[in-house]
Amino acid sequence: MFQFIIKKLMLVIPTFIGITLLTFTLIRLIPGDPIEVMAGERGVSPERHAALRAELGLDQPLLVQYFDYVKNIASGDLGRSLITKTPVTEEFLTLFPATVELASCAALFAILVGLPCGIIAAVKRGSVFDHSVMTFSLTGYSMPIFWWALLLMLVFSVNLGITPVSGRLDVTYWIDEVTGFMLIDTLLSGEEGAFASALHHLVLPSIVLGTIPMAVIARMTRSSMLEVLGEDYIRTARSKGMAPMRVIVVHALRNALIPVITVIGLQVGILLSGAILTETIFAWPGIGKWLIESIGRRDYPVVQGGILIVATIIIVVNLLVDIMYGVVNPRIRHSK
């Protein structure tokens, strides 16, 4: 197991180099630089522009800039935002809980809805339920996030007035930040109704962000379950005379979960990238919105650093997923 983890970690290094190269080049391919964006329509004199570029180190050859950047990463320094002058790591850490909160709720929604739907669809294959689940999940998967978000907002927030349009908390509450997770902070504050308000604000964004993962999980669970239900050991289980429920839950589900766990792990990437759109639409103060804004401001260190951290998280989650296999599947646990 230890060797397995080391081997996986070794594979991460080239991925990292690739990410730094990509973000570094792509952000610089966008026309305009941070100084022009800061100056806006007023413009800036060529002399002042050159002086500021020199101050930010942007006058150096690209290769030199890149190696400076990599050297700093290696020593754990992701640099400071060109605009706010605060360290990227610090900005990230303040905003990250909001994204984690949203992504976790979305993942929870996706798993709690997707998994049972997939299981029932497989067990009752060919039924009306099966067909509707598959149709809905195909629709959910193909629906662009922003369009889905606007539709839900229009119906539930504007027309029906059930849910708030945007933000994390009603403006009438003021909550001290302790953990950064609004659900926890509102509980800690003890303020009446604050928790409900936070939950209320989470519903729509979570559904929007969780729709694609839910569709993927439901379809994957269904096909995996169908395959497992046809296996010989399911027949053996049934020949022992156990209740159908036990056959499904104890004998089929555990085997069917192996590919589903992979898919759930892969969804973390989708959740974090999906968060960029969802957060922007729902004015959710997380890293997605932060990254979009910093691209607009050509805030090179923030874009580079932010993406690097997000990529790291995705890599770590995938590593955890690999380890999880071993827990579920004894054949992997025992092989070297």
Next chain:
Amino acid sequence: MSLLEVNNLTVEFGDGDNPFRAVDQVGYSVEKGEIVGIVGESGSGKSVSSLSIMGLIEYPGKVKADTLKFEGQDLLAMSENKRRAITGAEIAMIFQEPMSSLNPCYTVEYQISEALKIHQSGDKKWRRQRVIELLDQVGIPDPESRLKTYPHQLSGGMSQRVMIAMAIACDPKLLIADEPTTALDVTIQAQIVDLLLDLQKQKNMGLVLITHDLALVAEAAHRVIVMYAGQVVETGPAEQIFSKPKHPYTQALLRSLPESSLGKDRLDALPGVVPGAFDRPIGCLLNPRCPYATERCQKEQPTMQGEGVRQVRCFTPLDEAGRPSA
């Protein structure tokens, strides 16, 4: 009262006006302590008929029967719960592919004790003791150390022993063995067969032995049922079936044994294959392959004829010399 009584058992797949009959009006019975061999080519309905007795035919398969009784209780009329209480406890089954018939996610102990947990009372300690006993009975050396092994750590022969331990866990009165040795290599086959026959004798179980292996049936079975294309074509005491087959198909099966072709260049074979869903002939199902087929065989389906246990489905049953009677 017979242990198992089957009459006019039919299993159909597919819906609409023209479903495929995998098992067609099969009838037989098994007495307590009796070994019944079911033989026939692949696709002749041997497995499906026994799966239907276990209640393991799933949608879209449909099971119909005039009688399907176990110890006088009608299996088709009783509630699902009651039937499940019999399945796995009173009637147990072992399958063809031991390697894939065990759940890869659970240990040997878990899978055997599960059968005990479902059907019998007794605490965890008792169950563990019983599992060790069972593993010992099926000839697994050092059973205690095997409790925590997973199926992928077992060989084919070992897996089949575990399957047998699982099947006999609740002391069933009837054991159905569906080609228990087909997937194993020859040396192991003999061991598994010996084990099954030993256990059958010890526990005085009824044993339904489904197999391609005619030699095994000749040696072990009291009674033989020959199936072809979902129908029973001949039944009778083992020695009569083997010495004086009455159905041309039984004769062909016996002639295909290497022993009957000693001194010849080629083994005897019955040309053609078992008809499937789309090429079922009119008349006797064997007529396209039968060397003795007459015009009548191509038009009418023969019914089972004969007295008692010795029955044959043929218009012109073979005589003692192996020629069709007029």
